Amino acid sequence: MTASASTMQNAGPPAKLESEAPARSSRRGLDRKRLFLWSLPILFFIGAAIIGPYIFPYDSLIVRTGDRLEPPGAVLRDGSRAWLGTDKVGRDILAQILEGARISLIVGGATIVLAGSIGLTFGVIAGYRGGFLDSLLMRLADIQLAFPSILLAIMIAAVLGPSVTNVILTLSLTRWVIFARVSRAATLAAKEREYVLAARATGVPPPLMLIRHIIPATIPPLLVIATVEVGLVIIAEASLSFLGLGVPAGQPSWGQMVAIGRDNLNTAWWMATMPGAALSLVVLAIGLFGDQVRDELDPRARKR
Amino acid sequence: MNREPSFVVNELLGRVNRGELSRRTFVKAAGILGLSAGMSQMLLDGRAQAMQDSGATGELVIALPRSLISLDPHGAQSVEEATAIVNAHLLDTLTYRDVETGEIQPRIATAWEQVDDLTWTFTIREGITFHDGSPVTANDVKASLDRVLELAGPLAPLWATVESTEATDDATLTIKTTSPTGTVPTSATLLFVAPAAASTDEAFYEAPIGAGPYKFVSWTRDSEMVIEAVADHWDGAPGISRLIFRDIPEVAARVTSLETGEIDITWALPADQLPTLRENDELNIASTSTYAYYFIWFNASREPFTDVRVRKALWHALDIETMAADLLQDVGVPATAPIPSTVFGHAPQTPYAYDPDLAKSLLAEAGYPDGIDTHIIWVADSGPQDRELLEVALAYWAAVGVRVENREQERAVWLENLLALNWDLDMQTNTVRTGDADFTLRRLYTSAANRTGYANPELDQILLDALASADQAERAELYAQACQIIWDDAVGIFPFDLTENYVHSTRLQDFQAAPNVIPIFTKTTVAE
Numbered sequence: 001m002t003a004s005a006s007t008m009q010n011a012g013p014p015a016k017l018e019s020e021a022p023a024r025s026s027r028r029g030l031d032r033k034r035l036f037l038w039s040l041p042i043l044f045f046i047g048a049a050i051i052g053p054y055i056f057p058y059d060s061l062i063v064r065t066g067d068r069l070e071p072p073g074a075v076l077r078d079g080s081r082a083w084l085g086t087d088k089v090g091r092d093i094l095a096q097i098l099e100g101a102r103i104s105l106i107v108g109g110a111t112i113v114l115a116g117s118i119g120l121t122f123g124v125i126a127g128y129r130g131g132f133l134d135s136l137l138m139r140l141a142d143i144q145l146a147f148p149s150i151l152l153a154i155m156i157a158a159v160l161g162p163s164v165t166n167v168i169l170t171l172s173l174t175r176w177v178i179f180a181r182v183s184r185a186a187t188l189a190a191k192e193r194e195y196v197l198a199a200r201a202t203g204v205p206p207p208l209m210l211i212r213h214i215i216p217a218t219i220p221p222l223l224v225i226a227t228v229e230v231g232l233v234i235i236a237e238a239s240l241s242f243l244g245l246g247v248p249a250g251q252p253s254w255g256q257m258v259a260i261g262r263d264n265l266n267t268a269w270w271m272a273t274m275p276g277a278a279l280s281l282v283v284l285a286i287g288l289f290g291d292q293v294r295d296e297l298d299p300r301a302r303k304r
Numbered sequence: 305m306n307r308e309p310s311f312v313v314n315e316l317l318g319r320v321n322r323g324e325l326s327r328r329t330f331v332k333a334a335g336i337l338g339l340s341a342g343m344s345q346m347l348l349d350g351r352a353q354a355m356q357d358s359g360a361t362g363e364l365v366i367a368l369p370r371s372l373i374s375l376d377p378h379g380a381q382s383v384e385e386a387t388a389i390v391n392a393h394l395l396d397t398l399t400y401r402d403v404e405t406g407e408i409q410p411r412i413a414t415a416w417e418q419v420d421d422l423t424w425t426f427t428i429r430e431g432i433t434f435h436d437g438s439p440v441t442a443n444d445v446k447a448s449l450d451r452v453l454e455l456a457g458p459l460a461p462l463w464a465t466v467e468s469t470e471a472t473d474d475a476t477l478t479i480k481t482t483s484p485t486g487t488v489p490t491s492a493t494l495l496f497v498a499p500a501a502a503s504t505d506e507a508f509y510e511a512p513i514g515a516g517p518y519k520f521v522s523w524t525r526d527s528e529m530v531i532e533a534v535a536d537h538w539d540g541a542p543g544i545s546r547l548i549f550r551d552i553p554e555v556a557a558r559v560t561s562l563e564t565g566e567i568d569i570t571w572a573l574p575a576d577q578l579p580t581l582r583e584n585d586e587l588n589i590a591s592t593s594t595y596a597y598y599f600i601w602f603n604a605s606r607e608p609f610t611d612v613r614v615r616k617a618l619w620h621a622l623d624i625e626t627m628a629a630d631l632l633q634d635v636g637v638p639a640t641a642p643i644p645s646t647v648f649g650h651a652p653q654t655p656y657a658y659d660p661d662l663a664k665s666l667l668a669e670a671g672y673p674d675g676i677d678t679h680i681i682w683v684a685d686s687g688p689q690d691r692e693l694l695e696v697a698l699a700y701w702a703a704v705g706v707r708v709e710n711r712e713q714e715r716a717v718w719l720e721n722l723l724a725l726n727w728d729l730d731m732q733t734n735t736v737r738t739g740d741a742d743f744t745l746r747r748l749y750t751s752a753a754n755r756t757g758y759a760n761p762e763l764d765q766i767l768l769d770a771l772a773s774a775d776q777a778e779r780a781e782l783y784a785q786a787c788q789i790i791w792d793d794a795v796g797i798f799p800f801d802l803t804e805n806y807v808h809s810t811r812l813q814d815f816q817a818a819p820n821v822i823p824i825f826t827k828t829t830v831a832e
Binding site: 060061062063065066068069088089158244248249250260262263264265266267268 | 554555556559560574576577580626627630631684689691692695696698699702710712714
């Protein structure tokens with residue numbers, strides 16, 4: 001998507017590309033607009049996750065068996081309207097999706113912070129110290145990468161049992177490697193920069209050196225990776241919940257809703273389709289947003 | 305007549321029968337070979353006649369609700385429906401229970417007799433053979449029964465009182481028991497007979513040779529199992545020449561296959577699927593009350609379920625009628641005893657009325673005015689609409705202050721916990737496999753079985769007396785007493801009896817809906 005977007009921009013007449021400030025700034029303006037545009041669905045879902053459950057409260061213990069499997073927009077017996085339909089025991093799908101959005105975003109956010117911190121720590125240490133420690137940590141990462149991450153997640157989740165905390169833990173354990181590799185590469189590059197060499201020459205102690213000079217240089221690439229990973233983590237959570245290894249029963253999650261609704265695809269399509277659509281939209285928006293962030297932060301991509 | 309043309313004509317006739325060639329094309333082709341139109345017509349008619357005489361025609365594709373895991377009918381998988389269905393056609397049983405009358409009828413055994421209190425003899429049908437041509441003898445039956453006992457699988461408790469088995473001669477099997485056992489002929493409905501020489505070899509069950517009306521053709525695990533009619537079977541040739549059991553685990557995929565005609569029959573579909581299928585002109589639904597039922601057990605060895613008032617309170621908190629009408633619809637009805645109404649020994653009891661206020665006051669009386677915190681264990685896909693039933697039950701309990709944590713577990717984990725009594729509440733379905741109360745009541749509710757922590761010496765005695773008696777009227781009376789004790793003491797909540805809906809293509813004829821969920825297809829035919 002990004003590749004094609006940037007090629008399209010490059011496809012303009014060369015004279016214009018070479019021409020200076022006005023064209024550059026309008027292009028930057030376009031990028032900014034796009035960045036804003038793709039952040040809208042994300043902001044929308046974050047907002048919905050925060051305030052939605054207050055407007056459409058969800059309680060797994062309030063069931064209305066007389067209003068089960070009502071299609072989207074149906075008026076229920078008590079006069080209220082089920083905008084996205086009801087499930088097999090008469091609970092509102094919209095309320096479940098909003099509640100599920102919380103789970104998805106909490107798991108996505110917390111996993112990225114946890115996996116990012118682990119990855120950053122290991123990556124920076126490995127890159128800065130080098131030698132045996134570097135080899136050890138990176139071989140460990142290679143070994144883990146040899147396993148398909150969802151398979152590893154299923155294994156760990158099966159051992160830990162279903163709970164939101166365990167899902168975050170599980171996914172962090174399968175995702176830290178990417179962050180470690182990126183931050184190690186950024187550290188290796190930063191280590192050779194002149195300002196770092198200068199700092200070292202003036203006798204800055206290693207811990208301070210890492211915090212003041214190395215880590216800030218690793219943040220931009222990590223941010224880009226994080227935006228890509230958030231989408232993947234949300235999908236991984238849905239996959240685990242789909243398999244019954246994610247969030248516990250009674251707590252709605254998009255993956256679980258799709259799993260439960262799939263048997264009724266031909267009689268009550270909304271049960272699986274609605275949470276599936278929400279999932280696709282969020283992951284797509286995050287992915288496109290991530291692309292724009294990368295274009296913003298990567299000077300080469302911008303100048304090219 | 306010249307050999308060549310007759311061979312060609314035969315080949316063409318074969319094609320007509322397989323539906324690859326129309327009758328008109330056949331007549332044309334035969335004309336080229338020098339046959340008159342009248343002659344070809346006679347050949348065609350004669351062929352059709354011959355096909356009717358041999359009985360077996362056509363193929364039937366069956367999608368079993370659960371995957372076929374094993375063909376071993378004696379060991380751990382012996383009560384799996386898929387295993388039992390395939391083996392009922394392949395190996396055959398010693399006796400069988402007539403679907404309509406409930407009488408025990410001969411299969412491999414032609415007669416049985418209780419010689420004295422502790423001895424049963426079975427007479428083996430004379431002149432019948434396994435598919436490889438070797439004769440079926442009492443020794444084969446003995447070997448199969450011994451194997452059931454040795455493997456100690458889920459069927460072994462039926463034979464718990466067996467002391468020794470002996471093939472007195474080729475046609476007589478003698479079973480000696482330690483105490484009087486009236487249920488032996490009923491238990492024999494689940495005794496699948498395999499040849500003695502090979503039956504102990506695990507590999508034998510990859511491609512078993514039996515004495516049933518169908519013989520083994522092929523089995524591709526997780527995909528397809530094919531069996532073929534035995535034309536000269538003692539019970540007459542089956543109506544369909546080939547049975548194909550196809551493995552389609554996803555419900556939605558099974559329904560689609562049924563609608564497109566890829567499969568001819570399936571069952572155990574969710575109630576929500578049935579209305580659409582009912583409207584389909586190409587499908588029929590054969591429904592029957594089954595030996596299967598739902599129950600929710602209380603662990604009576606744990607507080608607060610040691611108190612009968614708490615157990616009753618949880619039962620009164622549920623609106624069983626509404627749950628059956630709204631959720632189960634065509635797949636179940638409110639139960640009237642701890643065993644389904646179709647089972648021998650069933651005696652109807654007074655239903656527990658839906659009364660949340662009574663439930664609350666019973667809880668308060670028992671010393672829990674603020675309600676209780678507990679949990680329930682269960683396995684997904686253990687019965688129709690199980691998740692919905694559970695979620696609705698949790699809601700009803702919450703309304704009277706009983707907060708129940710939903711502990712959905714993986715099957716193996718659940719089974720381990722269940723047997724170790726490591727649970728507060730347990731929800732599941734169960735099938736009275738033999739259709740006789742003994743299978744369920746004695747197996748599950750004696751103090752010795754200790755499956756729920758409930759112990760009642762009076763009940764123990766009744767169940768043992770019922771086992772010992774060979775007088776069916778006396779047994780029915782004893783089981784009526786047992787039903788009442790279990791129901792009134794609320795050993796568990798017995799909410800629903802299940803109905804099975806076999807959805808099949810209209811080309812199936814003479815299909816008999818089986819209450820034990822082990823449908824037999826030997827008398828079924830398919831229209832061309």
